[in-house]
Amino acid sequence: MVQNSLIKGTLNPIILRLLSERKRLYGYEITQLVKEISDGKIELTFGALYPILHKLEVDGVVKTESEVINNRNRIYYSLTETGKNTAKERVAELEDFVNTLRVLLKPNFGLEYAIAK
Amino acid sequence: MQSLNNKQIELIISDVEEARITFSHLADDLIDHICCEVENEMSFGKTFDEAYDIVKQQTGIKVLQKIQESALYLIDKNYRRMKMTMKITGNLSLAMLGIGTAMELSHLAGGSLLIIFGFVILCLVFFPAAIYTNYKEMKVKGSKILHLSILIGGILFMAGVLFKVMHWPGASNLLFTGWLFILFIFLPILMYIKLKEATTAKEKSIILIGIAGLLIFELSTMFKVFHWPGAAVLMIVGSVLLVSIFLPLFTYSKFKETGKITGQFIYILISAMFFMLLSILLAINVSTNVLDVYAQNESNARSIGNYLNVKNQKLYADINGKADSIKTKASAINIGTLKVCSLIDSIRIELVMASDLVDKQIAEKLLLDVNHISNKADLKITNSLMIGENWNGMAYRLKQAIIKYQQTIQSEITSNAELTKNINIVLNTSDISINQETQTWEQITFNENILIGTLSVLSDIEKRIRMVESQTIQFINAQTK
Numbered sequence: 001m002v003q004n005s006l007i008k009g010t011l012n013p014i015i016l017r018l019l020s021e022r023k024r025l026y027g028y029e030i031t032q033l034v035k036e037i038s039d040g041k042i043e044l045t046f047g048a049l050y051p052i053l054h055k056l057e058v059d060g061v062v063k064t065e066s067e068v069i070n071n072r073n074r075i076y077y078s079l080t081e082t083g084k085n086t087a088k089e090r091v092a093e094l095e096d097f098v099n100t101l102r103v104l105l106k107p108n109f110g111l112e113y114a115i116a117k
Numbered sequence: 118m119q120s121l122n123n124k125q126i127e128l129i130i131s132d133v134e135e136a137r138i139t140f141s142h143l144a145d146d147l148i149d150h151i152c153c154e155v156e157n158e159m160s161f162g163k164t165f166d167e168a169y170d171i172v173k174q175q176t177g178i179k180v181l182q183k184i185q186e187s188a189l190y191l192i193d194k195n196y197r198r199m200k201m202t203m204k205i206t207g208n209l210s211l212a213m214l215g216i217g218t219a220m221e222l223s224h225l226a227g228g229s230l231l232i233i234f235g236f237v238i239l240c241l242v243f244f245p246a247a248i249y250t251n252y253k254e255m256k257v258k259g260s261k262i263l264h265l266s267i268l269i270g271g272i273l274f275m276a277g278v279l280f281k282v283m284h285w286p287g288a289s290n291l292l293f294t295g296w297l298f299i300l301f302i303f304l305p306i307l308m309y310i311k312l313k314e315a316t317t318a319k320e321k322s323i324i325l326i327g328i329a330g331l332l333i334f335e336l337s338t339m340f341k342v343f344h345w346p347g348a349a350v351l352m353i354v355g356s357v358l359l360v361s362i363f364l365p366l367f368t369y370s371k372f373k374e375t376g377k378i379t380g381q382f383i384y385i386l387i388s389a390m391f392f393m394l395l396s397i398l399l400a401i402n403v404s405t406n407v408l409d410v411y412a413q414n415e416s417n418a419r420s421i422g423n424y425l426n427v428k429n430q431k432l433y434a435d436i437n438g439k440a441d442s443i444k445t446k447a448s449a450i451n452i453g454t455l456k457v458c459s460l461i462d463s464i465r466i467e468l469v470m471a472s473d474l475v476d477k478q479i480a481e482k483l484l485l486d487v488n489h490i491s492n493k494a495d496l497k498i499t500n501s502l503m504i505g506e507n508w509n510g511m512a513y514r515l516k517q518a519i520i521k522y523q524q525t526i527q528s529e530i531t532s533n534a535e536l537t538k539n540i541n542i543v544l545n546t547s548d549i550s551i552n553q554e555t556q557t558w559e560q561i562t563f564n565e566n567i568l569i570g571t572l573s574v575l576s577d578i579e580k581r582i583r584m585v586e587s588q589t590i591q592f593i594n595a596q597t598k
Contacts, residue, residue, distance in 0.1 A: 072152055
């Protein structure tokens with residue numbers, strides 16, 4: 001399990017990345033996908049998920065559609081046109097950040113950094 | 118994967134509805150999510166009850182409400198600001214009120230200023246922010262009018278309490294309008310919304326009793342403040358309904374429902390107590406308004422004095438037709454009385470001029486009805502003007518004038534020992550020893566007295582002088598027949 005404080009800032013791009021790969025997803029599906037892909041290391045609680053999804057919707061990054069499945073309303077989330085760009089930007093940002101972290105965490109980064117350059 | 122049946126879904130929906138999630142489609146999100154979780158657990162061979170029990174541990178009402186709160190917090194900038202404002206100003210105003218009260222009690226300067234500032238912040242910043250965040254969290258039909266009415270009514274009511282405590286004019290109007298909003302708009306709408314939310318007949322009757330009790334109780338405070346008859350009966354009925362019927366029933370049903378006392382319940386109890394306490398304090402404060410008693414005393418003494426004066430003038434007119442020796446005696450008494458009374462008048466005017474910082478003409482006008490004086494409760498004026506720095510203030514001058522008047526009277530009625538004795542008692546200005554400590558008449562009569570108290574004492578002295586005058590002239594008039 002990864003610590004919550006580490007996950008906090010990365011949830012947004014993770015969700016956007018998943019949405020850009022699939023046409024549409026509902027909340028529970030997203031939590032299961034994250035769990036599956038991360039091999040259970042990252043658990044996205046629904047308490048963290050829905051505030052972010054609603055915030056993205058208000059910001060116009062995602063849109064929703066409601067469908068009745070098994071006698072209950074299921075809300076599907078998908079990226080809007082502008083959301084697709086936002087998703088790309090945020091994912092690129094995160095990748096950049098992860099790369100920077102990797103360099104920072106390498107014990108003999110000096111040499112490798114020079115070679116990589 | 119196994120799907121839930123209708124009945125099971127309905128159970129989950131009703132549980133989520135209890136959390137009153139009203140934001141956008143969040144309730145649908147949560148219901149679907151919980152159903153999925155339960156279905157997932159059931160796929161491992163658990164029954165619905167077992168599966169829902171496990172899921173429920175992570176999806177209690179509190180958790181669901183927290184999700185709505187954090188969604189609002191993320192999305193709504195205003196909501197975020199209001200929450201922050203609420204936290205800061207709530208603490209700030211409470212601290213100011215507390216420190217202000219402590220300072221006021223120990224007569225430190227600036228106490229009342231601090232109380233006023235604390236009150237203004239509480240009333241105009243914290244209260245609206247609290248109402249706004251509550252409004253954002255609760256979105257049901259009619260909630261806009263509900264929140265608006267309690268916002269306006271609450272601010273008016275609190276401002277009214279402040280005005281009343283500070284003895285500023287207009288308090289009654291503020292209180293009255295505030296009460297109208299709370300009693301006839303807020304409480305009925307609250308009742309309508311709560312009754313609509315209630316599911317069982319028992320719940321409905323509990324709500325009905327609670328709101329009726331609250332309504333009657335508030336009505337009684339209003340009656341009390343405006344001195345309308347029937348306040349006491351209303352107050353008893355209201356508080357019995359609230360404290361001994363509603364509260365036990367409400368507590369019992371809440372406890373039965375959740376099996377424990379929740380933080381929210383304690384919060385409701387405490388705020389209800391504060392509300393009642395404030396109302397009771399106001400009612401008590403007003404019904405024993407000391408200043409009113411002083412003003413009443415003052416005007417009583419003044420009207421008796423005036424009545425005696427009119428009567429005495431008639432006696433003087435009678436004496437005019439009598440022998441010269443009697444006329445001289447009467448005129449000596451008349452002049453002596455006029456001297457003392459005009460001294461008392463000038464003392465009154467000087468006191469009011471100093472306390473309200475007005476000129477002589479306005480001071481005279483204010484003295485016609487002492488209720489119009491602004492700084493009725495002023496403590497410093499009496500001490501500085503009446504007592505003075507070396508005990509040579511106006512009280513000393515008054516004492517000398519009274520003693521001189523006594524001598525004038527006594528020289529005219531030497532033959533009547535009984536009357537002389539009585540006059541000495543009525544106009545006694547000698548020192549008194551209390552606990553082996555001698556205190557002067559000035560100290561006993563005027564020290565640490567508020568302005569309206571001093572005015573009342575002065576009118577009382579004038580009344581006694583008129584009484585002495587009346588008795589003396591009657592005696593002289595009868596003597597020569």
